[in-house]
Amino acid sequence: MPLLVMKFGGTSVADLERIRNAAGKVQREVERGYDVIVIVSAMSGKTNELVGWVEQTSPLFDAREYDAVVSSGENVTAGLMALTLQEMGVPARSWQGWQVPINTTDAHSAARFVDIPRDNIDRKFAEGFKVAVIAGFQGIGPDGRITTLGRGGSDTTAVAFAAAFGAERCDIYTDVDGIYTTDPRITNKARKLEKIAFEEMLELASLGAKVLQTRSVELAMRYKVRLRVLSSFEETDENSGTLVCDEDEIMESKVVNGVAYSREEAKITLVTVEDRPGISAAIFAPLAEAGVNVDMIVQNISEKDYEDHPGSVTDMTFSVPINQVERARKVMEEARTAGHIAYEELIADTEVAKVSVVGIGMRSATGVAARMFRALADENINIKVIATSEIKISVLIERKYMELAVQALHDAFGLEAA
């Protein structure tokens, strides 16, 4: 029997009516001949309520108890989904993480999958059940305690089941109808993509296109699980949504497939840093230890010799999430006080945004960067920092030009046309 994994997020199961709607989509796949594994999130708002209770109870909470409390939201939805399917005449059974069992590491609140044995669920399918409803986001650790995977872990649960059960596809039902070339709120020329490669999706996800959890895309790429993103709130068929797949499945690709952005960026420049071997490590190791997420890094080599800096000096610029600026400043000042690094001044610019163009076609194309810079220059947008990877070019610009930049790049790379 071919098998499908279907995942419904919190807004898709927010109340009984929406659960019924989601169950209708499951029923349709069963009628098409599939065995289905359904992964559900908690009803929207429930997990936040539970997390709030835990944090109010114990600011430095025991992660074992946090997991025991917070996982209960998904258990409720799983049972209600199974009941709804039964009511529709579809033989269904719910499974909590420990019942499958979904074996994970014991890293509570941030557990990783170890193993998902198929036996129990396969036996139920063999008995005639058509649907296994799995509480997402949770598992069981080596000590028999409940674990959770961290927020958004239900997407990852879905991909892990698709891999373990060799599913034909993993359909992620959410509140948008697919992946777009850019945010439709910024330009109405944004176009829904039929297909997108894993690598592109990864860059888009980590750049702020919040549809899919980065971790779930990584896992899908590793196990070549075909992911489909589609809407819970529309009539859908086998062509709906966007397929996230191996690039081999994508016949022809544009050079650039998407324009992503992030508003929550800040630029930090250390002015007149002593330039010596090991200076980068001396700067970025303590930032990493303090949990500061450094993204882009640029070093301006300076050949000047100052009297009080006998060696050469440089300016070091990097970007961090805007809410980590003060933490970064504190870490740098402590490192300077401790004598680990030397710099004259730390300048933080919190009025920046990041805009990126992404496309696997970039690997074999030339002149993409030039085309991007030209498009921005035509709008008089000054580029503050540039970073490139194999399939992505990102720039930091003044935040007030962000929308304009996205629109200009969307036009420049012809993304409106399919």
Added chain:
Amino acid sequence: MPLLVMKFGGTSVADLERIRNAAGKVQREVERGYDVIVIVSAMSGKTNELVGWVEQTSPLFDAREYDAVVSSGENVTAGLMALTLQEMGVPARSWQGWQVPINTTDAHSAARFVDIPRDNIDRKFAEGFKVAVIAGFQGIGPDGRITTLGRGGSDTTAVAFAAAFGAERCDIYTDVDGIYTTDPRITNKARKLEKIAFEEMLELASLGAKVLQTRSVELAMRYKVRLRVLSSFEETDENSGTLVCDEDEIMESKVVNGVAYSREEAKITLVTVEDRPGISAAIFAPLAEAGVNVDMIVQNISEKDYEDHPGSVTDMTFSVPINQVERARKVMEEARTAGHIAYEELIADTEVAKVSVVGIGMRSATGVAARMFRALADENINIKVIATSEIKISVLIERKYMELAVQALHDAFGLEAA
């Protein structure tokens, strides 16, 4: 290490502040040198919310899924209670039914305990944990599915743990401060009892004194678990509340220790029933099968011979919960139509109430019934049905006299004075 079981009901853990208050009581017992097993209910209202969702989803719900959904309320409280205790510096760990494991039968939604192995929890106590917080009302069936014990099952969980772990006592914290001689809302002369025997508590519980679940008292009696009922909302010490215990612990007992009542009664009389061997079975077997809870039964022997009733005839009177009158009528009419019984008329009186006096002292005392009937006669209250057991006398009377009857009996048996 001496061990105590402490159970907190839904109103005692209704929000984070009340959970803190309850945890304070646990901490005090730990400071006194006890290891403590805490049994918690769901935050009040939560179970009803979950049951509502299940019933709206599937009127004839699958009890396995019902149990999976409904048990989640207790899991949340258990985790929050463990976190609260940890925050107070008390080493605590939460346990869901399957983790202990609390092994039950597979009678979903009405499961019974099979076995509560001590190993896992004993090991935690040996590691230095002082408190095990157990999600009440739930267990795990032989097929690895979650079971629940039926509403109010958390009291029963508490008693079962007290029995399994040889607890010194099982303290049931609730929203009243003990067991009273009668309902204080009916007479302000009602007095809190220091001690009450299991048998008396059983009669009072099943007669409508809703403080303790009948089933938990039965279990406590069987395993001689000393139960204490006391208030979550007051300062309590080792003398608070009411101790429910073996009658051996009660030095001297009054003849009557309590006056109970139930408003939800109806009286049904089958007029001119053919009186023959097996007629009682023919009447009450189909009622039992239809789930009608028959309580008191009275048969008036009639010696008259009617022309169309060649044998002797009788009138048969019994009481049922008021909301089961129509079901009882339907069952009787069907039995008559099928020719299993014969009667002329069914008269239902839905304006009755039951009043009972209860006391283990009755066993050795005489004249209790006479004193009861005299007290009612003095108030001109007519008795419609009488039923007696070893430690209880119950009467059905007109409902409008119920409060008056309770007050008169409370006075007549001198219950105000300790």
